[in-house]
Amino acid sequence: MNIVEVRLTPVAFADPPLLNAAGVHEPWALRTIVEVDCGDGLVGLGETYGDLPHIELLRRVAPLVVGVDPFATSRILEIVRAELGATDAPDRHGLTGVSTPEKTALRVFSPIEVACLDLQGQLTGRPVHDLLGGAVRDAVPFSAYLFYKYAAHPGAGSDPFGEALTPDQIVAQARTLIDRYGFGSIKLKGGAFPPDQELDAMRALRDAYPELPLRIDPNAAWTVETSQRVAREMVGILEYLEDPTPGLAGMAAVADVARELGMPLATNMCVVAFEHLPEAIARDSVQVVLSDHHYWGGLRQSARLAGICQTWGIGLSMHSNSHLGISLAAMTHLGAALPELTYAADTHTPWQLGADVVESPLPIVDGAVRVPTTPGLGVTLDRDALARMHEDYVKCGLTERNDAGYMRTFVPDFEDVRPRW
């Protein structure tokens, strides 16, 4: 039973005006749903970025895997690498670090691999995690992912979350998410406002939730000096400090101070491909890697990353961009199978406002997603929703995520400068 077709459907879903160092989320977030079809109704699901340059690479690769066995994922990776060669497709927002040709190939391969694992699970009657060594936990913990946000997109009514610009509003947002989902840890997306303002929010969170691990991620908006100062001020408050400053050298300079303080530095920006690991490890730039199967090349490559982290004593957490229920399921199976995943994973799920392409999205209960035990990923495509969300994609007119451009709607002279402070 071989692959007969790979279908790519770009979709859009409403996204609140969430702030970050690159600007602010546009009214629509884009994703691509990947269906790997083996005929006879057997379809595997994958999910990836919705930026047009990325979709164009997926379109180049899709016909080349027709006829290939869905178990032959290493062969498929070879096909992707051979087709894309030195092609590099950086994203515009730069929130997942630098791009390289190999990262581009792994990013294109990833949703196909996930869909093939979904197929393998369906064909063998086993959940995906069983194809990765089996689950070492019954539920995968996720963290409350807080954002500074405007009350509403221009011209739109307020969304259910409302404005979050002050420490009190951030604490209120945490309370909303924790009351609804039971999260046991909290991450604040920073880099939107001057650091002292954001540290005040962290202190307010600490006071409101003294027992919960806290993190802040300014997406490299700070200088080395600012980052070192933050590390000193946040000792005892932060579980880890995520991407305070750009680059492996800058992170290493922050780490020199943070190490003494017992404060780990985490990243999903300066270590985003296997080729970054040798220098990162030689410099001891980071102590936690936030893996992301969407650009690390799928679930088995992510397991290889976990092996590297374990070998060098680097912690493993999990990064998230705006995503839908297929990715949540993939993250959950991977998180179930990796003994090394010792931190709660990030997820944007609460910000989707329930929009999804799957029929019954895996629920977050008590801050965790129970690991599916049904065959494959354990989620089913809602074809009506897919069609509707594809229409939204066409109608919304967006073809590439551009937080900085959209930010100029609010702040006309905004420039994405990092480090900013």
Next chain:
Amino acid sequence: MNIVEVRLTPVAFADPPLLNAAGVHEPWALRTIVEVDCGDGLVGLGETYGDLPHIELLRRVAPLVVGVDPFATSRILEIVRAELGATDAPDRHGLTGVSTPEKTALRVFSPIEVACLDLQGQLTGRPVHDLLGGAVRDAVPFSAYLFYKYAAHPGAGSDPFGEALTPDQIVAQARTLIDRYGFGSIKLKGGAFPPDQELDAMRALRDAYPELPLRIDPNAAWTVETSQRVAREMVGILEYLEDPTPGLAGMAAVADVARELGMPLATNMCVVAFEHLPEAIARDSVQVVLSDHHYWGGLRQSARLAGICQTWGIGLSMHSNSHLGISLAAMTHLGAALPELTYAADTHTPWQLGADVVESPLPIVDGAVRVPTTPGLGVTLDRDALARMHEDYVKCGLTERNDAGYMRTFVPDFEDVRPRW
């Protein structure tokens, strides 16, 4: 369908008097056949060392995995680690480097994991390599593994291979193996005689087979200085130089010279556990790792090792001790699934003289084993052979491999001293 029993059967098979730095092979080689039984005739096969201290650890662990799902191999590894704790069981011959508690746990876990993968393949109707990302090659190349050897064990008739102590005899041995199996590369087990004598044999092999890649492995019998001299003399002759000298520091000192010469150093002695990799990489002690799933913790852990090798630009080859057809099948599935395996693997198969516990051992043709496409490992236990070889185990009276002790039969004052030259 869970595990109902793990059966351990020690076996022995005739082994020729093969020489190495630790002494000489005894008349019997020991292995343990591991059967993971899920009931209803469903049995997965694994194969591991036959030394009694190792069997005793297997016996401790075996009952603890009863009731576990054979897909839950990561969970089984946790069970093994929890049971063995700080237990360390070094082998007596020291031919696979130092032991550590983690290496001991991975060594005990390995045959259970292989047997579980065999079961998974049978349950899903897929060959084992499909559970590791699929085959990237149709056949896995192996090398001709030459040994200095005595004509016969004391009191026994000569074996079909005869004496191999001179360069001419080594070339004749190569010819026998290559004519029979079509090997496309040659490895000489060295460390048995003074280096210049062994280098003469390498030059004779180069003259006889100028087109074939050559390797020599003295099992750390040489000093740093001797190893550096060998590297200089063997430029243009060796594909890689394997374990010339003991330890990561010694290897690094040899590598400092070998690097300039373009001569990679390979090891299955100074990097034999994940915990050795950070220092080995920081020092650039080795350029090729000879993986061995028997002590790296099975096939999925070996894939993690491959990921590390790829990330740091380290070559990957495959080590072998005396083994039977279950291990050959496991090595073949792993070799099929790892894009990173760019060297022909070692195997002792020709020295078994056809003895095996499987019904139809995978044949070596044109220097390679064709990758099985039948479910599981693709080999079937020959229960009569198993019973017979277990009887041989009981009768032979050996409980631990002891090449040095046996060497004193030939050389009364032999001591296993490394480096020797």
